[in-house]
Amino acid sequence: MADQSRMTLLLPSRLWRRGVLLACLLLAVPAWSADILLTAAEDGAGVQAFTQALAQQRPDDQVSFTPLKDLPAPSQLPAGTRLILLDLPSLDWRLLDTQGPPTLVLRISRLQAQQRLGNTHPSKISLLWSDPPLERQLRLVANILPQARRIGVLYGADSEFLLHELIELATPLGLEIVPQLWDNTSDSRPLQTLFKNSDVLLGLDDPQLYNPKTVKNLLLSSYAQQLPLIGPNAGFVRAGSLASTYSDQPDWLAVLDRLLDHPPANWPHTLYPQHFKVVGNPQVARSLGIEQVDESAVAARLAQGEKRP
Template sequence: MDALKPLWCRKVIIVLWCSLLFSAASVADIAFVVRERHPMAEQIAKTVSQSLQIPSQLFTLSDQQVAWSGFDAIVLLGDPVLDAWQTSTDSPVVAVFVSRESAQRRSAILTSAIYVEPPLSRQIELSKVLFGFDAYLGVIVTDAFTASAPNEVAKVQRDDHVNIYPLSDPNNLNRTLIELLADNQALVGVYDSELYSPSNIKNILITAYRQNRPLIGPSSAYIRAGALASTYSDLDDVSKRLIEILSAGLNKKEWAKQDYNPYFQVRYNEQVGRSLNLSLPNINDVVKALTKTEDHHEFP
């Protein structure tokens, strides 16, 4: 009888070791993956977990020996995580706080995604609310943006009060910008990191304001730089949309296609508004107006 004890003990040790190794999958049904731990990531994981009443766990890319396929869903937070993700898994993968360009580039590994930037059509509608529906609006688009978002460009191009200015050669930016500012009441920016790069944005803003023309967008990150206004989705908006996607996907096996966030806010640069002698409407009223417009139209 005593001779059997070592074998029995070894079996217990193996079982315990296996349970520890795969504990992540058994404890948490949703895995949130970040480049490094951050209060914002912890908050969204907590909010989603509480709303869906599903346990979750936060990981970093450096965490080892995680049984990813044991999770009901995996949520990747941010472009760096999406770009670095190389794990093959049968679990649904959803990306948030990622650009449309990154999500499209890695669509083969994604079940769904929420783009971090606002759609161009929403920025156009914001501009109409601010300047009037008869105001002419100019948009500069590079060949790369047009190729990656043809439906989005085509949609706004159908508007008689929106003028599209193609930019094939970056060296022609100043000439194109001056032409646009002469014929339009505002410049509406697209989410293009090369066109609205740190080296270009200062020149764009200075040139625009010399002509007493504001820049709308291309995202709320440009408000501090000198853009007049933009729409954006905050943490609550992203959490709300993510909860919807996970709920439908996990309960009904209906996963939403990667797309822009239908929930959003509006942000102003009040100082720029005063310098341009503009009276900006109440932000809450603007959000309601834009939401009502989008309720009757689908995103491109």
């Protein structure tokens, strides 16, 4: 009887301890985990490295990559999936179906979106821009070339839609946009006209104007006129332009991490990466007689001056 009484007393104590242990385990497990699916037409080492980096960053979620050719129609994917598109073919596939899960389109340029979507914006699709924000590029000019006032801008039929926004952004900074149509990249006369009326050239992310075929003419002309070229991207800086802002893989992972922490209903229609860096070309600076760009210091000044939501 004594043993039975002792067991009767111990039983509630054991149950209480088990209840506490169970509660602790439940608190340690996330309340929910997301099913994150990445896709692209090509499955290369870069894609796999990006997928693995995102999976390591979000260990509580189910992160996977499936080649585009192996996916069903978007409407046949589970509604709870969070879909991340890594290239333009996957966006074209997604646009074929008005139904489908919430979708983040990674690294698409303003021009590419304009060509595919015009002024429309499909529901449940968020576009994460790859080209540097126009305002950030203008403020980069103001930081590293404070004497420059006339900003020459080459544009084509595809990039003309950016001019109005560019002019609106430049005015509060005390800058004047000098636009020049360049519809025939074999003709250097528009370049010469623009260079004569500008203090600096700002490159738009328009592959019809800035590409391997035009780079030599553009850069040699800018050197001849002692006119710096800003942008249009980090690759062009390596080729010979003065400087640009850009976002790299860690910056994009930070953007995704922040967005994936929120319900898809709260995702913005469009977004530039908040995190970015500045790259400069010291050799170009020396050849133009310009002070070398202090990349970290300039990036910090630009970030400090940007408005945050």
